[in-house]
Amino acid sequence: MTSPVGLHRVLEPSGVLPQAALRLDNRPEIGADEVRIRVERLNLDAASYRQLSEKHGGDGAAVRTEVLDIIAKRGKMHNPVTGSGGMLIGTVDEVGPCSPLRLKPGDRVATLVSLTLTPLSVDDDLAGWDGLGEQVPCSGHAILFARSIAAVLPADLPPGLSLAVLDVCGAPALTARVVGDLVARRQDRSAGVTVAVIGGAGKSGSLALAAARRAGAARTVGVVPVAAERDRLLAAGLADEVALADARDPVALAAAVEGALGRAADVTVVCVDVPGCEHGAVLATADGGTVIFFSMATSFAAAALGAEGLAADVTMLVGNGFVPGHAELALSLLREVPGVRSLFEARLAAD
Structure with a gap:
């Protein structure tokens, strides 16, 4: 049976x-x-x-x-x-x-x-x-x-393009849900929702940036580690600001996000594929904000204990890869946002 x-x-x-x-x-x-x-x-x-x-x-x-x-x-x-x-x-x-x-x-x-x-x-x-x-x-x-x-x-x-998008389709869907809910709850509309995406030039990161903007984020910043990725993300036009920082350096990451947004982010989305980014993501997020971890390199013990040690009042979410309608949302972003498609196609060509 x-x-x-x-x-x-x-x-x-x-x-x-x-x-x-x-x-x-x-x-x-x-x-x-x-x-x-x-x-x-x-x-x-x-x-x-x-x-x-x-x-x-x-x-x-x-x-x-x-x-x-x-x-x-x-x-x-x-x-x-x-x-x-x-x-x-x-x-x-x-x-x-x-x-x-x-x-x-x-x-x-x-x-x-x-x-x-x-x-x-x-x-x-x-x-x-x-x-x-x-x-x-x-x-x-x-x-x-x-x-x-x-x-x-x-x-x-093309099948290869669909595969690349659907592999990470949970990231934009959960980002859209979190950002959209926060936008709806904000009473003071002058205090718009700010979003930082760590690894913004990657597959899940580029989709998360596009989803955050569509969901009503007032300002977004994509954080990348090298100038080449900064230039690609700027050309794609998916973020209001693009910052250079090593996500494994907590102080530098938080400074980069605050420097780009003028304050800590309301929502921070972690989309990098290297370990050691947990503390920086927490430090870059405002009290009462949310951190979404979409990396399989994340140590969730490090994230929880780090937040405790920083006395950070943040909600931490594990992106489990499934949100109802996630495939349709990701594919619609690919079709409708030229910058998303250009980044995906460039990545596939490089591979």
């Missing part, structure tokens, strides 16, 4: 959900409420890819070998160091008669659940991937459960 959350696919240890499992059963035969996807491309999450690339000194062949090894050993793509995975696109191969996902064979889809909980097998040794970018062309299969989420790929966008 199958479980809607995939418990029947857990091989070890027993009693945990698929995301926490050490190994999953990735056999292709499906249960009555499962769906099998013929995989075309993986998108490794940024923190996972950075860790693997740095570990192997940028040696793409070594990165490819380790990704293959992880999938073979675990039955899923679950980086044991970062604890993160990514997502995939492919074509629906078979649908169980009791599946509630409203998919049919032949649909081209993006999975909106993490590879860390998705049974996965590859059969081409990742021969089409050089290990030098986050997107991984491949052949294989993946299994979706009754409680999984998938989106049919839009016909008007």
Whole structure:
């Protein structure tokens, strides 16, 4: 008997959900409420890819070998160091008669659940991937459960572009919700909502900036670590201000945000893929404000204890990747905000 959350696919240890499992059963035969996807491309999450690339000194062949090894050993793509995975696109191969996902064979889809909980097998040794970018062309299969989420790929966008956007679609949706709620609560309309996005030139960061502006933010600042990213973000026109700072330096980060906005941010969104940014994000946020962590490199213990040590009265949210309507919102921003699309296309071209 199958479980809607995939418990029947857990091989070890027993009693945990698929995301926490050490190994999953990735056999292709499906249960009555499962769906099998013929995989075309993986998108490794940024923190996972950075860790693997740095570990192997940028040696793409070594990165490819380790990704293959992880999938073979675990039955899923679950980086044991970062604890993160990514997502995939492919074509629906078979649908169980009791599946509630409203998919049919032949649909081209993006999975909106993490590879860390998705049974996965590859059969081409990742021969089409050089290990030098986050997107991984491949052949294989993946299994979706009754409680999984998938989106049919839009016909008007290249699959690789859709994959890159849908990989981070939770970030703009939660940013829009938080900013929109704060704007609605503000009684003094002269005190507009200010938003800082750490890592504003990246995928999730650029979408978060666009979402904040659409939700009514009065002023936004994108924080980036190097001049090249500053120039790209300025050209995209997604932020009112762009500041240079190392997000791992708490004092410098807070100073950069306050210098750009004239005060600490009401909402700070962390979208960087390196560890050690928690204290700076807290310090850059005004009392009564909100910090949204959208990085799998975040130490949530460091964030909580750091806020306590700073006597910071801030609300801290974990971006869990799912907000109702998140895929549609992200794709609409890509279509309607030229700066978002230009940054995504440039990133894909570089990869």
